Amino acid sequence: MNNVLELERVSRSYGRRGRAVHALYEVDVQVPEHSLTAVMGPSGSGKSTFLQCAAGLDRPTSGVVRLGGREISRMKERGLSRLRRTDIGFVFQSFNLLPALTVQQNVLLPLRLDGRRRDPARARELLARVGLDGREDARPGQLSGGQQQRVAIARALITEPAVVFADEPTGSLDQETGAEILNLLREAVDRQGATVVLVTHDPAVTARADRVLRLAHGRLVQDSGAGAGTRADAGAGAFAASRVTHAGAAAAAGGQVR
Numbered sequence: 431m432n433n434v435l436e437l438e439r440v441s442r443s444y445g446r447r448g449r450a451v452h453a454l455y456e457v458d459v460q461v462p463e464h465s466l467t468a469v470m471g472p473s474g475s476g477k478s479t480f481l482q483c484a485a486g487l488d489r490p491t492s493g494v495v496r497l498g499g500r501e502i503s504r505m506k507e508r509g510l511s512r513l514r515r516t517d518i519g520f521v522f523q524s525f526n527l528l529p530a531l532t533v534q535q536n537v538l539l540p541l542r543l544d545g546r547r548r549d550p551a552r553a554r555e556l557l558a559r560v561g562l563d564g565r566e567d568a569r570p571g572q573l574s575g576g577q578q579q580r581v582a583i584a585r586a587l588i589t590e591p592a593v594v595f596a597d598e599p600t601g602s603l604d605q606e607t608g609a610e611i612l613n614l615l616r617e618a619v620d621r622q623g624a625t626v627v628l629v630t631h632d633p634a635v636t637a638r639a640d641r642v643l644r645l646a647h648g649r650l651v652q653d654s655g656a657g658a659g660t661r662a663d664a665g666a667g668a669f670a671a672s673r674v675t676h677a678g679a680a681a682a683a684g685g686q687v688r
């Protein structure tokens with residue numbers, strides 16, 4: 431079983447020495463591919479910091495982060511942004527939709543930024559999956575918080591990334607809609623061979639995770655079922671396979687747009 435994500439003694443602190451806040455402190459985690467990991471912990475325990483360091487959106491103060499076998503904690507910004515465009519989907523706690531774009535344009539944005547062919551049919555299909563068919567032309571400001579969250583999830587999945595990071599992806603949703611979203615993420619793991627790491631406070635979500643990590647004061651205090659529930663028969667190399675698919679898509683689009 432390959433580990434798609436590895437953190438070794440990862441710390442992230444803010445502020446000056448002596449009075450530094452340790453948002454994350456010496457966290458060691460290995461995440462096997464084709465698994466769904468839930469990260470829990472009280473507010474301020476470091477969950478968002480963990481996710482952002484793991485996804486290469488933030489740099490640890492010390493320690494090593496490897497994604498798909500590559501050390502991203504030392505990667506240059508250029509390589510890092512390419513990796514984020516091609517292999518990573520990220521759902522922000524605050525959604526981060528672009529207000530001037532329509533719902534559909536927001537969902538298609540990662541393809542556009544990566545110079546790939548935009549696939550409006552796929553965007554519509556994903557929007558329907560998150561319960562937003564008919565809202566393609568709305569602007570984020572015309573949607574409820576939960577609807578915006580669902581647009582952010584569709585946007586994170588449009589590139590079929592090898593790894594999806596989601597910061598409380600069901601936090602603004604009712605139970606039923608939350609369950610639908612979880613089905614979608616579970617399917618990305620079980621059918622597409624993706625790896626999902628999500629932050630949640632919801633026991634219904636952790637019940638369907640392969641593994642639960644718990645943070646407190648920036649430290650990993652519990653790691654239940656390391657590797658448990660992951661599919662040994664799913665085979666290795668989803669990360670590599672997905673890179674090939676993306677390369678193919680870029681070629682089909684006639685090369686890079688940027």
Ligand SMILES: Nc1ncnc2c1ncn2[C@@H]1O[C@H](COP(=O)(O)OP(=O)(O)OP(=O)(O)O)[C@@H](O)[C@H]1O
Nearest residue numbers: 444451452453471472473474475476477478479480
């Ligand atoms: N940019 C920053 N500057 C200073 N301190 C920060 C910064 N970002 C986060 N922190 C601190 O790091 C700690 C962890 O924050 P983080 O956002 O990771 O928590 P969290 O577990 O995601 O909380 P929540 O459940 O409320 O989203 C907190 O004490 C927070 O105040």
Ligand SMILES: [Mg+2]
Nearest residue numbers: 477478479523
């Ligand atoms: Mg957070």
